[in-house]
Amino acid sequence: xxxxxxxxxxxxxxxxxxxAIWLFAHSSTYWLGVLTLALLIxxxxxxxxxxxxxxxxxxxxxxxxxxxxxxxxxxxxxxWGIPLFAxxxxxxxxxxxxxxxxxxxxxxxRGHYFSLVTFMLIFALxxxxxxxxxxxxxxxxxxxxxxxxxxxxxxxxASDEGYFLLSLAVAIFAxxxxxxxxxxxxxxxxxxxxxxxxxxxxxxIRTLRLKVITFMVAGFLAGLAGTAYLATYNLIDTTTAxxxxxxxxxxxxxxxxGPGFLFGGIVGELILQPLxxxxxxxxxxxxxxxxxxxxGVCLMFVVLVIPEGILSRLDRVRKRVLARTAGAAAPPAAxxxxxxxxxxxxxxxxxxxxx
Amino acid sequence: xxxLPGVLLSAVLLAAVYYLVxxxxxxxxxxxxxxNFAHGALVLVGAYFSYELWAKLGLSVWxxxxxxxxxxxxxxxxxxxxxxxxxxxxxxxxxxxxIGVSLVIDSILLAVFGANFExxxxxxxxxxxxxxxIPTTAFVACGIAVVIGLITLVALRYTRAxxxxxxxxxxxxxxxxxxxxxxxxxxxxxxxGCGLAGAGGTMVAATNTFGQxxxxxxxxxxxxxxxxxxxxxxxxGALAALIIALAYSVVGAYSSASFIDPVIFVIVLATLVLRxxxxxxxxxx
Numbered sequence: 001x002x003x004x005x006x007x008x009x010x011x012x013x014x015x016x017x018x019x020a021i022w023l024f025a026h027s028s029t030y031w032l033g034v035l036t037l038a039l040l041i042x043x044x045x046x047x048x049x050x051x052x053x054x055x056x057x058x059x060x061x062x063x064x065x066x067x068x069x070x071x072x073x074x075x076x077x078x079x080w081g082i083p084l085f086a087x088x089x090x091x092x093x094x095x096x097x098x099x100x101x102x103x104x105x106x107x108x109x110r111g112h113y114f115s116l117v118t119f120m121l122i123f124a125l126x127x128x129x130x131x132x133x134x135x136x137x138x139x140x141x142x143x144x145x146x147x148x149x150x151x152x153x154x155x156x157x158a159s160d161e162g163y164f165l166l167s168l169a170v171a172i173f174a175x176x177x178x179x180x181x182x183x184x185x186x187x188x189x190x191x192x193x194x195x196x197x198x199x200x201x202x203x204x205i206r207t208l209r210l211k212v213i214t215f216m217v218a219g220f221l222a223g224l225a226g227t228a229y230l231a232t233y234n235l236i237d238t239t240t241a242x243x244x245x246x247x248x249x250x251x252x253x254x255x256x257x258g259p260g261f262l263f264g265g266i267v268g269e270l271i272l273q274p275l276x277x278x279x280x281x282x283x284x285x286x287x288x289x290x291x292x293x294x295x296g297v298c299l300m301f302v303v304l305v306i307p308e309g310i311l312s313r314l315d316r317v318r319k320r321v322l323a324r325t326a327g328a329a330a331p332p333a334a335x336x337x338x339x340x341x342x343x344x345x346x347x348x349x350x351x352x353x354x355x
Numbered sequence: 356x357x358x359l360p361g362v363l364l365s366a367v368l369l370a371a372v373y374y375l376v377x378x379x380x381x382x383x384x385x386x387x388x389x390x391n392f393a394h395g396a397l398v399l400v401g402a403y404f405s406y407e408l409w410a411k412l413g414l415s416v417w418x419x420x421x422x423x424x425x426x427x428x429x430x431x432x433x434x435x436x437x438x439x440x441x442x443x444x445x446x447x448x449x450x451x452x453x454i455g456v457s458l459v460i461d462s463i464l465l466a467v468f469g470a471n472f473e474x475x476x477x478x479x480x481x482x483x484x485x486x487x488x489i490p491t492t493a494f495v496a497c498g499i500a501v502v503i504g505l506i507t508l509v510a511l512r513y514t515r516a517x518x519x520x521x522x523x524x525x526x527x528x529x530x531x532x533x534x535x536x537x538x539x540x541x542x543x544x545x546x547x548g549c550g551l552a553g554a555g556g557t558m559v560a561a562t563n564t565f566g567q568x569x570x571x572x573x574x575x576x577x578x579x580x581x582x583x584x585x586x587x588x589x590x591x592g593a594l595a596a597l598i599i600a601l602a603y604s605v606v607g608a609y610s611s612a613s614f615i616d617p618v619i620f621v622i623v624l625a626t627l628v629l630r631x632x633x634x635x636x637x638x639x640x
Contacts, residue, residue, distance in 0.1 A: 058447045060454075105624050109631055112390050112586065115450065116578050117623065119392070123575050124620035131613035244571060245458060255451060289462030296458030300438070303452040307443045 014263070021270065025164060031274075032160050036232060038273035039167035043225035045250035045257070045265025046174040047218035053260030054178075054187060055214045056194030057107065061118035062222045062250045064125050065095035067241020069223025070230040074142040075135060084144070084155035084231050092223035099219025103212040110197070126242035141237025144230060155231035163232040170228045171266055174221045179262055181217070190214060222250075245292045252295055256302050258309020267311060272298065358608060361487025366604035367597065368493045371500035372558040374596035376573055377580035378504055378589065379551030382511075385524035385587045386544035389449045393434075394552050395574025396457035396464075401427055401556020402565045403468055409475050409560075416475050416492065420499060420557045427553025431546040439545070457570070465567055472566035487608070496558040503554050507547070508589065520544050524587060576603070579619050583626050585633020594634050598622070 025035040048062045072094040073087025082090065106117035129136045136142055147156025157163055181187045192200045193207050201207050230236050240246055249272065250265065257268030276294055283290040306313060376398055383391045391397075404426055405419040414422075434456065442449045481488040511517035522530040523537050523544075531537055555573070559565050576599060583595030602622060606615045630636065 058451075102624075105627050109627065112384075112446070112450075113582070113627065115447065116390060116582060117627070120575055120578060120616075120620050120623060123571065124617045127613040127615070128617050131611060248454060248458070251451065251454075289465040292458045292462035292465070296455045296460075296462060299455030300452055300459065301455075303442055303448055303455060304438070307445070307448045 026161075029160060032164055034274050034277045035270070036160070036164045036167045037277075038269045039164075039171040039266070040225050040229050040232065041249050041253060041273060042266040042269035043167075043171045043174045043228075044222045045253040045269050046171070046178055047221040047225075047265075048250045048254040049257070049259055049261075049265040050178050050181065050218045050221070051215060052254060053258075053264060054182060054190040054194065055211050056190075056197075057211060057215070058115050058251075059118045059215070059218070060115055060247055060251060061102070061121040062218065063240075063247040064118075064122045064242055065099055065219040065222035066226040066229065066250075067125070067129075067236065067238075068095040068098055068219075069226030070236040070241060071129065071136060071142060071226075072223070073227040074144055074230050074236055077144055078142070083153045084227060085153050087230075088155070088224055088227040091227045092220040095223025095226070096216040096220040100212060100216045103215035104208075107211045107215065108208055122242045122244065122247045126238050129238045129242065137237075139238070141235050141240075142230075144234045146234050155228070166228050166231060170224050173224070175262065175266065177217065177221060181214075182262065186210065186214075245295050248295055248299065252299050252302065255307070255309060256298070258311035258315075261309060261311040261315070264309060264311055268309070271310075358486045361484040361489065362604045362608045363601070364484050365487060365489050365493065366600040368489065368497040369603065370593075370597040370600035371497040371504070372555055372562075373576055373580055373600050374593050375500045375504050375551055375558070376555035377577045377584070377592050377596060378507060379548035379555070380577045381581050381584070381587065381589055381592055382507075382520070382544050382551070383548035384581065385589075386520060386541055387446075387449075389446045389453065390578070391548065392450055392454040392574070393457040393460065394548075394577050395570035395572070396460040397427060397430075397549055397552035398556040398559060398573040398577075399464060399565065399570035400430070400460060401553035402560040402569065403464060403473075403556075404553065405557040405560045406473050406475055406565075416557075416561045417495065417499065420503075420554055423553045423557045424503075424550040427556075428546040428550035430553075431549025432542060434549070435542050435545045457574075461567075461570060468566075470567050472564040473560075474564040475560050490562050493562045496562050500554070500558055503551070507551065511589070516540065516543065575616060575619065579623050582623050583634055585635065588633045588635060591633045591635035598634075 021035065025032050044062050044066050047065070048059060051057050051059045051062075069091030071091075073082070073084055073091040076082035076087045076090055077084060102117060102121060106114045130138055132138075147154050148158060149156070150158050150162060155166065157166070181190070189200070189205050189210055192203075192205060193210065197207055226236070226241070229240075250269070253268030253272045254265045255268070256271060257264035257266065261267075275298070276291065279290055279294045376394070380391055380394045383389070383394075401423050404423045405416070408414045408419040408422060409416055438456070439449060439452065442452045480491045482491055482494075483489075511521055519530065519535045519540055520543070522533065522535055523540060527537060559569065559573070580592055580595045580599050583598060584590075584592035599619060599622070602618055603615055606612075606618050626634070
């Protein structure tokens with residue numbers, strides 16, 4: 001949501017929604033579980049959002065950093081007894097380092113290369129983690145001991161409620177990071193890169209360094225979510241971390257919610273995860289690739305109908321209402337500065353043809 | 356006894372098929388400026404299509420090649436005219452749309468054909484070269500792939516439509532100003548790319564087992580070939596295909612198959628650092 005929305009009481013709406021989600025989550029154990037997962041994947045979607053919505057770089061590998069974070073903290077716990085709370089940050093830093101290496105190489109080039117390389121990253125990491133069975137647990141995945149008492153240091157809780165709070169904390173942290181970056185000078189520079197990278201370089205912005213730093217922050221956030229996932233389910237496997245349709249979850253959620261909007265990833269996952277869960281209950285999980293089908297149809301539909309995301313639509317409605325109540329003339333058509341303006345800008349440029 | 360000659364020969368034979376698949380991807384990229392993330396899925400569709408024609412209608416394996424190519428080209432036209440055209444003309448958004456298409460194709464194929472791996476029996480007869488069994492069909496597949504690839508390249512170079520497509524790859528606006536109807540040719544290029552993916556699929560079906568996951572294998576192969584050769588560089592892909600095929604065969608023969616994709620990934624990263632425009636330097640950045 002836009003900074004302007006903040007001024008016009010947008011936080012009140014956010015607060016009401018949060019309370020609604022809170023009450024909904026506590027309506028049953030099923031919904032508590034679904035919303036916990038939605039918040040965890042939503043955090044990854046926020047890391048995607050940071051890269052896509054602000055820097056204009058579409059990563060497909062955010063789930064791989066999620067996996068790296070989870071595996072790092074899991075292996076740390078298993079081998080050296082490092083408690084998960086510390087693993088949370090160690091995993092995040094390892095994921096950030098991996099993002100730094102991949103980013104330095106692939107972000108020197110433009111969008112396509114970055115997306116291609118991140119796509120290939122998930123296929124490169126999967127087999128490796130399967131191969132080194134003695135360290136990663138191979139196909140069975142890496143399991144951590146289940147703690148039945150509340151222990152914040154081990155990130156183990158007596159009830160599902162605790163894990164919901166953990167995922168909520170991680171999601172709030174990620175959103176806060178996105179918020180701080182978007183309001184800072186860095187956010188402004190990133191938006192400049194997104195709008196026109198050549199122009200940004202011309203005026204002296206160090207585009208590569210900024211993009212890599214942002215990618216590392218995004219990797220860190222995804223890594224945090226990974227450890228929180230491990231703490232919640234006590235298991236991480238290669239399908240969850242490096243599977244293809246799993247890798248697309250945060251991408252679909254992010255684009256559904258609205259890239260470049262503060263709550264984009266969270267909102268997207270709060271829609272996508274319950275939907276997927278319901279479909280799985282209806283057809284039985286992964287019997288004939290129901291999950292793939294849901295994601296595929298979602299992606300095709302979203303891209304076709306609301307490529308700028310749900311929040312952008314809501315934002316436009318809000319502006320229209322504001323304009324009408326103020327009695328002013330029609331608001332500007334493009335969601336300039338706040339929204340998905342690069343899409344509108346490139347759309348007109350591309351109407352002639354891709355350069 | 357060294358198995359190296361056999362490994363190298365099988366790599367060369369594979370390279371032709373890889374090049375064919377990557378050529379289709381590269382043409383689509385050049386003309387539409389989008390990476391066809393559904394390319395691997397189209398290869399798998401081609402493989403199943405060929406398999407069905409062979410198993411149900413009893414057609415010769417090689418006779419299925421033109422049929423599958425035409426079928427996939429028509430599918431490409433349908434996909435472009437019925438879906439892709441209506442997406443916001445922003446490359447990354449369209450790319451995500453194609454990922455959606457690949458997921459849908461994937462789950463439909465899984466629902467129809469199941470998770471078992473199929474084979475057209477090409478593996479039954481094989482030629483043994485220094486201890487490495489190479490399916491006899493691989494030689495024919497390589498020959499056909501080379502012929503199809505050459506026809507495509509010659510057509511792009513010497514026909515009017517081919518020149519027009521190359522002009523669009525070069526500079527769409529100037530091409531339009533020269534009176535080239537780019538709308539039709541864009542669709543044609545997409546259809547050709549899909550047809551080539553289908554042709555690649557028939558080769559895969561003829562020479563190997565295939566099934567769920569084959570699409571992603573070939574997506575990774577095609578993407579790495581295109582990056583190594585240079586996005587938009589049609590000729591550079593041949594050398595790149597050879598390198599990727601070598602990596603595939605050598606790593607597979609001397610080490611674990613688990614290391615194939617990581618090794619290819621490292622090769623791709625190295626290429627991006629050392630030769631970002633592709634091996635021959637003809638790609639765009």
